[in-house]
Amino acid sequence: MRVASGFLASAVGVTAAWLPEVITRDVAIIGGGASGAYAAVKLKEDFNKTIVLVEKANRLGGHINTYEDSKTGNWYDFGVQTWNDYGPATAFFERMGVPVSTPGRAVLVSRYADFTTGATVNFMPPANADRVAALSRFLNATAPYEQYFLPGYWNWPARDSIPEDLLLPFSDFVDKYDIRDAVHQVFQVTGMGVGDMSEALTLYVLGAFGPPMMRAFLGQGASFTPDTRRNIALYEAIQARLGADVLLSTVVTASVRTSLGHVLYTKTADGKARIIVARKLLMAIEPIAANMAPFSLDLTEQSVLSRFKFSTVQAGLVAHPSLPINGTVINTPAASAPNNYLALPKPDFVVRFDYMGGSDLFRVMVVGAGAVTAERARDMVRQDLARLMGAGTLPAVTANPAAAAELEFRAWVNHGAMHMHASADELREGFIQKLYALQGRRGTWWTGGAFSVQFQSILWAYDDVLLPKMLA
Ligand SMILES: Cc1cc2nc3c(=O)[nH]c(=O)nc-3n(C[C@H](O)[C@H](O)[C@H](O)COP(=O)(O)OP(=O)(O)OC[C@H]3O[C@@H](n4cnc5c(N)ncnc54)[C@H](O)[C@@H]3O)c2cc1C
Structure with a gap:
């Protein structure tokens, strides 16, 4: 860390004291919610990678509110x-x-x-x-499709083979399978x-x-x-485990992203700047325009993510x-x-x-x-x-x-x-295939609800599939 900082300092002819700290890691993870915090533990402890986890809030855990x-x-x-x-x-x-x-x-x-x-x-x-009978019918009707979207869209069918049931407005699906009593x-x-x-596509209701x-x-x-009924306890334990590899109250303000590696300029809420140099980048935040602004998306990334x-x-x-x-x-x-x-x-x-x-x-x-x-x-x-x-x-x-x-x-x-979510037409035009083609592009990998569904434990299972691909 200090070596890199010293090198940068001598390259520009100023003393290291004037430069931000430089953190060099195998993987930088952006977002310490369900998917990012889990990935950080796995990468560090199971795959022996050096990591840094950048989290905007002053704690890990995302949607946990205790x-x-x-x-x-x-x-x-x-x-x-x-x-x-x-x-x-x-x-x-x-x-x-x-x-x-x-x-x-x-x-x-x-x-x-x-x-x-x-x-x-x-x-x-x-x-x-x-209600129970309708829920059973709902499960029987949807279990065959589970492989396509859980724990992620890894086995999503080809454009012309997407089951029409998944693209039905949910109210039509409800009537088709007689499951009103479950609604x-x-x-x-x-x-x-x-x-x-009732208007959402069945695929996305099944995501919820x-x-x-x-x-x-x-x-x-x-x-x-948790036994204590304090849900934040899990993320407190993760935070204790990751220690100084977590940068809380920190956001990326600008970046240079390439397939060879990344330079991320970060700032804490109280104005402290740091530079992260990482071989790979794992995005674990919602890929909406406001979140993506510092990550200099290229036209391909923009054209896919802006559909959401x-x-x-x-x-x-x-x-x-x-x-x-x-x-x-x-x-x-x-x-x-x-x-x-x-x-x-x-x-x-x-x-x-x-x-x-x-x-x-x-x-x-x-x-x-x-x-x-x-x-x-x-x-x-x-x-x-x-x-x-x-x-x-x-x-x-x-x-x-x-x-x-x-x-x-x-x-x-x-x-x-x-x-x-995307529209039925966009799904038929290969939206999921285009979304997943972003995996690994420009040395960047994607996790979180947008690439899977909105459940903590399913996102962890999704990470378990993603991380070996990312490190292959
Ligand atoms: C009210 C509510 C109740 C829920 N109940 C359940 C439930 O009972 N069970 C369940 O399994 N799921 C539940 N969920 C859903 C679940 O919490 C989400 O599916 C899951 O947290 C999504 O994980 P994620 O990693 O995609 O995003 P998040 O968990 O949202 O994590 C994203 C993280 O990134 C941080 N961040 C955002 N922008 C930036 C940035 N620019 N730079 C750095 N960090 C950033 C955020 O602060 C956050 O910590 C609930 C959600 C809500 C809102």
Whole structure:
């Protein structure tokens, strides 16, 4: 490190003290969320590579949000909830020294209301036996396709062999396979993240709620969290393991990328500059234009990555005396009454208010069809709560008409772009093939949700396929 710095210094005739530190590594990884942090551990410990992990936030873990309630001392996870026991998940937790177990599910009393009016909706969820039967049919219909997109698109079929089922709008797929009774659960668990779920392509709904999730809900697969119920514990363990190889609060500001190696100019939040010289680059951030700006994409990279559209997800913890302890208030369009399960909220929308237990905290999520500011998302939550109180669905706890302004936001995180997707026509024109042709181009490899699906343990399995290819 110092040698390289000294060499650069003498080359330009100034003293090393004036130059940024130069870090030389086999692999630079950008993004310390699920896919990047896992890859960093594997590259360093299993493949004996020198690595540096560049993370914008002041901690690893991406979508993990573990909040400590100062009133009770309890921990609440309002980002990632659980890990599916998929691929390397169990072994990885064990290796990181983080014991896991299956958390109990709180039973909440559901209220259904159309958040656009605040009015109660006489919605009847399917009977449990009907839901389970529909979920089984869903699994039977989709399991044959799993090989094409899990844990990544490594076996994606040729352009003219893509199963038409995967390119159907989800509502058509639902009717074709008679799985309406599964839709409510699919949407409420994770499907809402894709935005307009009934119009989304089935392929992308399966990316949000795929066969591994179906198996978990059918009792054929496990899911777990750390015993401590502090999901951040996993990433704290990874951080401790990687030590000084992690650069927190750091972003790349400019780069020179070639098939022979990369020079990355980085800056910390407090202005400290460093230069990374790396043989290979692993991108583990969402490949949206704003994130890609410092990486000087060439025309091929731009033409592929610019095709992506995305939805956005925000999540937070709120408190308000009108919200029902032990309850969940679910955004349910009036048209869904009593059992029109495909009448779902259209983005941008507030998903629901969920009581978190043991406190006065409620988890709330907002889904957008594109970029939504955190301020606008919080306004949507305030306005929806005001409508729920105005319509009498929730008690108006104060005579003050501005009661909604009293809604307390204890925590809020804008998770930004997620569920990257392309159109059916683009998929038929070979979008996935073009996307995967980027692997290894200009010495750059790609991981993360855009190249796989939005689940932590599936991304780890995806990394397990990617890394040997990257090092071959
Ligand atoms: C509310 C919510 C709940 C979820 N619940 C679950 C769940 O229960 N189970 C599950 O398996 N999955 C869940 N997910 C999805 C899961 O978290 C994601 O699929 C997964 O984290 C994606 O991993 P990734 O590596 O692609 O990106 P991320 O985990 O988002 O990691 C990207 C990392 O890169 C950093 N970064 C961004 N830009 C830059 C930059 N320019 N330079 C440096 N670093 C940068 C970010 O800070 C972040 O740490 C949930 C997601 C959300 C939003």
